[in-house]
Amino acid sequence: MGVEIRVEGLTKSFHGQVVWRDVTLTIPAGEISVMLGPSGTGKSVFLKCLVGLLKPDRGHIYVDGHDIATCGERELYAVRKRFGVLFQDGALFGSMSVYDNVAFPLREHTRLSEREIRSIVMEKIELVGLLGSERKLPSEISGGMRKRAGLARALVLDPEIMLFDEPDSGLDPVRTAYLNQLIVDLNQQTGATFLIVTHDVNTARTVPDNIGLLYHQHLAMFGPREMCLCSEEPVVRQFLNAQRIGPIGMAEEKDADELAAEAASSAELPPLPPIPLQLQPSNGLPRPSQRPPGQWCAEHGVTPPPGSFQSTTPTFPPVTAHQTGGGPS
Numbered sequence: 001m002g003v004e005i006r007v008e009g010l011t012k013s014f015h016g017q018v019v020w021r022d023v024t025l026t027i028p029a030g031e032i033s034v035m036l037g038p039s040g041t042g043k044s045v046f047l048k049c050l051v052g053l054l055k056p057d058r059g060h061i062y063v064d065g066h067d068i069a070t071c072g073e074r075e076l077y078a079v080r081k082r083f084g085v086l087f088q089d090g091a092l093f094g095s096m097s098v099y100d101n102v103a104f105p106l107r108e109h110t111r112l113s114e115r116e117i118r119s120i121v122m123e124k125i126e127l128v129g130l131l132g133s134e135r136k137l138p139s140e141i142s143g144g145m146r147k148r149a150g151l152a153r154a155l156v157l158d159p160e161i162m163l164f165d166e167p168d169s170g171l172d173p174v175r176t177a178y179l180n181q182l183i184v185d186l187n188q189q190t191g192a193t194f195l196i197v198t199h200d201v202n203t204a205r206t207v208p209d210n211i212g213l214l215y216h217q218h219l220a221m222f223g224p225r226e227m228c229l230c231s232e233e234p235v236v237r238q239f240l241n242a243q244r245i246g247p248i249g250m251a252e253e254k255d256a257d258e259l260a261a262e263a264a265s266s267a268e269l270p271p272l273p274p275i276p277l278q279l280q281p282s283n284g285l286p287r288p289s290q291r292p293p294g295q296w297c298a299e300h301g302v303t304p305p306p307g308s309f310q311s312t313t314p315t316f317p318p319v320t321a322h323q324t325g326g327g328p329s
């Protein structure tokens with residue numbers, strides 16, 4: 001039920017300062033895509049343009065025949081209802097309970113009765129694991145719970161497109177792992193088109209079907225996960241492997257002196273690490289858009305780095321009675 005988003009020649013600037021120019025890509029229907037990029041490269045601005053909160057200077061954003069970049073307010077309002085957006089902080093109303101926050105889009109955009117609303121709200125609250133917290137205010141729950149409440153709210157209108165703005169920011173690695181699993185499970189259940197903006201390289205390496213990278217005012221790459229994880233392109237390679245050596249510096253781009261010093265020290269990027277297996281839905285069934293591991297590499301005659309697509313789940317030897325210090329108690 002997801003729809004594709006076709007972006008053509010998109011350019012955005014603020015006060016004459018270009019954020020990115022001529023961005024062209026197609027976010028495939030029903031797939032999970034991730035947009036990466038160093039801080040300040042305009043990932044959030046990109047997301048806001050997609051949902052019509054910001055107008056680009058030039059270009060088009062086609063969703064099912066509607067051009068979000070150029071359409072009028074009324075058309076935009078109708079198309080926007082097909083989007084669910086999870087903002088960084090959950091963007092909850094502080095004076096409303098979790099329940100009322102999640103119910104808000106239904107009360108605003110539908111004529112459902114309170115009874116029908118309750119059934120949908122409680123279903124979504126359960127889906128994100130917040131049963132029991134529905135009467136609490138946002139200030140009474142943790143940051144991770146606020147994100148999940150924001151996610152429940154983004155899901156109530158059954159969106160065909162879900163946008164996530166740094167869902168993992170401010171979360172510890174365990175909570176990030178849970179949230180990533182939830183995202184993969186939701187994609188399987190809804191078949192919606194997912195776009196996730198993140199800094200987290202581990203998320204980018206394991207969750208999506210496609211990876212994009214914004215860098216230095218342009219889209220450096222967008223394509224299937226395996227293609228990006230095999231890429232020798234210096235910026236892509238440096239970012240996806242979280243390396244210091246490469247064109248990206250602390251202030252986005254290294255200057256000529258820094259690059260010359262790196263070249264003189266003959267610092268080389270380490271070999272590409274193995275491509276990890278993609279995160280599977282927790283019910284063990286594949287997502288409709290999921291491709292078998294290694295398929296893209298095989299189809300394109302690319303040899304993946306050694307050790308790719310091997311399970312990294314640790315296997316522990318069986319614990320014996322001797323090791324536990326006695327028999328069953």
Ligand SMILES: Nc1ncnc2c1ncn2[C@@H]1O[C@H](COP(=O)(O)OP(=O)(O)OP(=O)(O)O)[C@@H](O)[C@H]1O
Nearest residue numbers: 014015019037038039040041042043044045046199
């Ligand atoms: N409403 C605005 N008015 C003026 N400049 C803006 C506005 N929104 C964003 N910018 C500028 O656009 C640039 C890109 O910002 P954006 O928040 O999209 O970056 P980002 O890649 O999401 O960064 P981060 O990873 O740190 O969240 C920044 O220089 C920012 O200051």
